[in-house]
Amino acid sequence: MARQVTKAGDNRYCQARLEAAKWNEKLLTRAGAADEMGCVTEDSIKKYELGLTRPPNDAVALMADAYNAPELVLWYCANECPLGKNCREVPEMPPERTFVRLTNILNKLNASMQELAELMDSGAEDEADRRKIPRLWDEFLEARRRIDETLAVLEKLQNIP
Numbered sequence: 001m002a003r004q005v006t007k008a009g010d011n012r013y014c015q016a017r018l019e020a021a022k023w024n025e026k027l028l029t030r031a032g033a034a035d036e037m038g039c040v041t042e043d044s045i046k047k048y049e050l051g052l053t054r055p056p057n058d059a060v061a062l063m064a065d066a067y068n069a070p071e072l073v074l075w076y077c078a079n080e081c082p083l084g085k086n087c088r089e090v091p092e093m094p095p096e097r098t099f100v101r102l103t104n105i106l107n108k109l110n111a112s113m114q115e116l117a118e119l120m121d122s123g124a125e126d127e128a129d130r131r132k133i134p135r136l137w138d139e140f141l142e143a144r145r146r147i148d149e150t151l152a153v154l155e156k157l158q159n160i161p
Contacts, residue, residue, distance in 0.1 A: 007050055012075050013063060014049040020067035027067065037062045054080050070155045074148070098146075098153045105146040112139045 009015075017027050026032035030049070034042040040059050047053040048063075055063070057076070064072040071092060093101075116136055119129050 011049045011051060012072065012079075013045070013055070016063065016067045016069040016072050017045075017049075020069065023068075033063075033066065036066045057081065068159055070159065071152060074152060093149065093153075095153045095157065098149050102146045102150045105143045108139060109143045112136055112143075 017030075017033050021027040024036070026036055030042045030045040033045055034040055040062055044053075044055070044059065045063075048055040048059070055076075060073055060076040064070055115132065119132060119136075122129060124130055124133065
């Protein structure tokens, strides 16, 4: 039974719920989703899906769990959370690609760690050394992002029914 969504069709919470409805028909409706979560009301879900209110992080965690969509938490943190808005969202990708991306960054990370060790040993006292720090910062952030991608894949694999 396909359901036509109009106003909330482009909303991530609505999309996650409807995607989950493919394996749990109860999630086809907001009332069913509210019943499934237990402590989030149908009206609250409606407001989240229509973008009228930003859900609190505990409601997002409940939706992610009920919809078997751990990526919803990552999306929330990267897009709606006041603290995490400036973080990068973890893209969805096949596990094989995630593994290759992580392997590639780990190879670069070894070189960055060696360079950081040399900077720390020398005390980064001259201007040339200090100019390396922003690049190293970016390389370590990219490594963290790739690890987050891998963790998201592992979490999804762990929760597959």
